[in-house]
Amino acid sequence: MRKLRYAAVALAAALLAGCGSATPEPVVPAAVAQTAPPAAEARYNDVDVAFLQMMVAHHGQTLEILKLARTRGTDERVALLAAAIEATQQTELEVMRGWLTGWGEPLTGSASHAAHASHSADGALPITAADEMASLRKASKAQFQVTFLNVLIGHQHNAIEMARTEAGGGVNPQAKDLANRIDRSRTEQIKQLLAMVSG
Amino acid sequence: MRRLVAYPLAALGFVAASLTFASPASAHGYVSSPPSRQALCASGRVSDCGPIQYEPQSVEGPKGQRNCHGGLSQFAVLNDDGRNWPATSVGTSVTFNWVLTARHSTSSWEYWIGDRRVAFFEDGGKQPNATVSHQVSLAGFSGRQKLLAIWNIGDTPMAFYNCVDLQIGGGGGNPAPSPSPSARPTPRPSASPSVRPSARPSATPTAVPPRPTPPSAPAGEWAPGTTYRTGDEVTYQGVRYRCRQAHTSIVTWEPSYYTLALWLPI
Numbered sequence: 452m453r454k455l456r457y458a459a460v461a462l463a464a465a466l467l468a469g470c471g472s473a474t475p476e477p478v479v480p481a482a483v484a485q486t487a488p489p490a491a492e493a494r495y496n497d498v499d500v501a502f503l504q505m506m507v508a509h510h511g512q513t514l515e516i517l518k519l520a521r522t523r524g525t526d527e528r529v530a531l532l533a534a535a536i537e538a539t540q541q542t543e544l545e546v547m548r549g550w551l552t553g554w555g556e557p558l559t560g561s562a563s564h565a566a567h568a569s570h571s572a573d574g575a576l577p578i579t580a581a582d583e584m585a586s587l588r589k590a591s592k593a594q595f596q597v598t599f600l601n602v603l604i605g606h607q608h609n610a611i612e613m614a615r616t617e618a619g620g621g622v623n624p625q626a627k628d629l630a631n632r633i634d635r636s637r638t639e640q641i642k643q644l645l646a647m648v649s650g
Numbered sequence: 651m652r653r654l655v656a657y658p659l660a661a662l663g664f665v666a667a668s669l670t671f672a673s674p675a676s677a678h679g680y681v682s683s684p685p686s687r688q689a690l691c692a693s694g695r696v697s698d699c700g701p702i703q704y705e706p707q708s709v710e711g712p713k714g715q716r717n718c719h720g721g722l723s724q725f726a727v728l729n730d731d732g733r734n735w736p737a738t739s740v741g742t743s744v745t746f747n748w749v750l751t752a753r754h755s756t757s758s759w760e761y762w763i764g765d766r767r768v769a770f771f772e773d774g775g776k777q778p779n780a781t782v783s784h785q786v787s788l789a790g791f792s793g794r795q796k797l798l799a800i801w802n803i804g805d806t807p808m809a810f811y812n813c814v815d816l817q818i819g820g821g822g823g824n825p826a827p828s829p830s831p832s833a834r835p836t837p838r839p840s841a842s843p844s845v846r847p848s849a850r851p852s853a854t855p856t857a858v859p860p861r862p863t864p865p866s867a868p869a870g871e872w873a874p875g876t877t878y879r880t881g882d883e884v885t886y887q888g889v890r891y892r893c894r895q896a897h898t899s900i901v902t903w904e905p906s907y908y909t910l911a912l913w914l915p916i
Contacts, residue, residue, distance in 0.1 A: 483890045484915030485907045535897035546908070564811035582753070582780040594783070597747055601682055601781040604749045608707055612751075632902050638704065639874075640902035645693035649685040649738065650745065 491550040492626040498620035502630065503547045504560040505613055509606075510544040512580035513537075516603060519587050525596045532643055533603075539636075543629070550626065600648040607637040607644070679750040679810055680706045680784075681799050682736035686729045686812035687718060696735065699727050707751050709811045713802055716762065718813035728813060731796070739813040744790045744816070744868045746799060754805035761786050764797040775804040792819040829887040872913075874901045883916070 455635045517537045525533065551558050590598035610633055617630035651695070682689050685852070688706035691699030702709070702725045709728065711720025719725040756773040761784070769786040778806065790793075795819050801810040863899070872884040877897070882893040891905045891913040905913035 484891070484905065486910065486915065488907055501700050504705060515873045531896055532898065535895060535903070535912060538895055539903065539909055542908050544912060555738040558770065584779040597683065597783075598781055601749045602749055605679075605684060605707075605751045608749070608911070611704075633910065634903035636900065639902065642694045643898065643900070645682060645685065646695070649689065 455538050457459040488546050488549060489625050489628070491553060493554070493625055494622035495626065496621065498617060499626045500540060500551070500554070501560065502613060502617035502621055502626060503551050504556075504558065506610070506629075506633070507544060507547050507551070507558055507581075508545070508560075509610055510540050510612065512542075512583065513540050513603075513606060513610075515580065516583060516587065516599070516606065519584065520599045523587075523592075523595050523599075525599065527649075529596060529647055530602070532640070534646070536603075536640060543633075549628070550623075584643045597648060600644050604641055604648070608642055610637045664665075671913070673854075678707050678710065678752045678754060679748050680709065680802055681812040682748055682749045683746065683747045684740060684814050684816060686799065686814045687723075687735055690735065690814065695913055696733070701733065707749065707810075710808050711811060713809055715811065718798065718811060720809070720811040735813075735815040737794050737817040739817045740788070740819075742791070742819060743785060743787055745783055746814070747787050748801070750778060750780060750782060753766040753777045753780075754801075757804040758804040759784060760798075760800040760802065762800070763788070764790055764794050768797075773804070788816070788818050789859060794816065801828070801909060872899065872904050874899050874903075884913070886913075890916050 517533050520533050614633040615628040619625050674774040680686055680688050688702050691703040692706040709720045713815040714756040715721055717729050756776050756778050759771040761769040797814045872886040877898045878893040879896050880893055884891050886905045894914050895912050903909050
């Protein structure tokens with residue numbers, strides 16, 4: 452459907468050596484730490500691109516939310532979780548940008564602003580980063596941590612939905628692997644966040 | 651029931667993509683604290699809940715119902731009072747906090763105990779904020795109560811349903827008053843039971859550069875649900891790693907390229 456283009460990511464060759472371009476294989480050499488970014492194959496479709504562009508935006512928003520939490524202050528256990536989310540999502544963000552760049556695709560969707568005005572079939576508006584940040588900024592000192600946790604939980608639920616859409620409609624094996632990682636990772640994060648918000 | 655939710659995708663201009671990007675579930679909101687039954691399922695504090703654990707925000711059914719599952723058979727577990735849901739100890743004034751994943755035009759919010767509507771908030775079709783909180787007086791009630799919280803959507807015939815089990819007014823006979831996630835009985839390792847109890851002296855919330863730390867680490871295999879401190883060492887798939895940043899581990903945070911900020915191969 453879309454012509455193949457080569458993502459010339461430096462270490463791709465090393466990682467994918469031996470794999471044909473068509474057959475994705477999880478490359479996990481025994482007893483060797485994976486220290487190179489996963490390289491994306493050149494086979495992808497519009498769903499893959501839309502997913503990565505949306506997740507790049509979504510990750511940027513996550514980092515903004517977490518940064519605000521750092522400046523406003525939270526319990527130590529919340530701060531530790533937030534810091535770990537921040538660190539891992541920063542890496543995911545770099546990987547996704549690398550894939551889009553390697554494919555020659557823009558890092559943002561062509562109409563990301565319009566996304567804020569899009570309606571779903573039942574009239575619901577997606578929660579935007581602006582909504583989330585406004586809620587956080589408005590929260591009193593006493594209410595801040597609870598607001599932060601609830602915002603982040605909702606934000607991560609949305610990441611799971613995007614990831615599941617990619618899992619269903621994407622074709623790029625690495626993007627789908629990432630979607631699977633995001634689905635599982637955010638589900639586990641939500642467990643911790645829910646325990647904190649009710650505790 | 652599955653509906654097409656044309657998520658921000660539609661606006662990206664990919665017609666094909668937006669058709670493919672049908673949301674897997676109708677997802678919109680639930681009460682996170684005091685924890686609703688679906689929140690207890692999603693957090694892993696109550697196990698064997700079925701599909702609701704993955705989409706606590708999806709208990710959407712026609713308005714006017716007085717049950718915990720919105721009439722959805724796949725979520726019927728929520729309506730099963732025989733499950734011995736843990737009740738949260740509260741006073742007579744309670745703040746209910748909602749997680750929202752979409753902003754529906756909102757007609758109203760209702761809180762019921764039995765046949766009595768204990769609170770009602772009229773929104774008149776407004777879009778809610780990213781999170782919603784309501785303070786509700788439960789004066790006149792005591793002991794264990796099942797509270798029903800309802801979010802009535804403004805421009806659809808639908809509503810979102812949540813049951814919240816409460817132990818009102820001090821002294822409860824129920825498992826684990828909310829402030830202790832570690833008291834939960836679930837055997838699942840991933841449920842973050844160990845977040846709190848281990849008061850970590852060395853915990854550093856900021857991004858920590860790797861630094862030589864005395865070898866105090868438990869020399870085990872990496873495992874989820876474990877609180878690791880900076881300097882702890884683990885083995886994962888035959889490779890040794892040192893923790894660079896304190897955290898409680900979850901599945902997907904095992905050592906890999908994606909978690910190099912947490913684990914450095916040594």
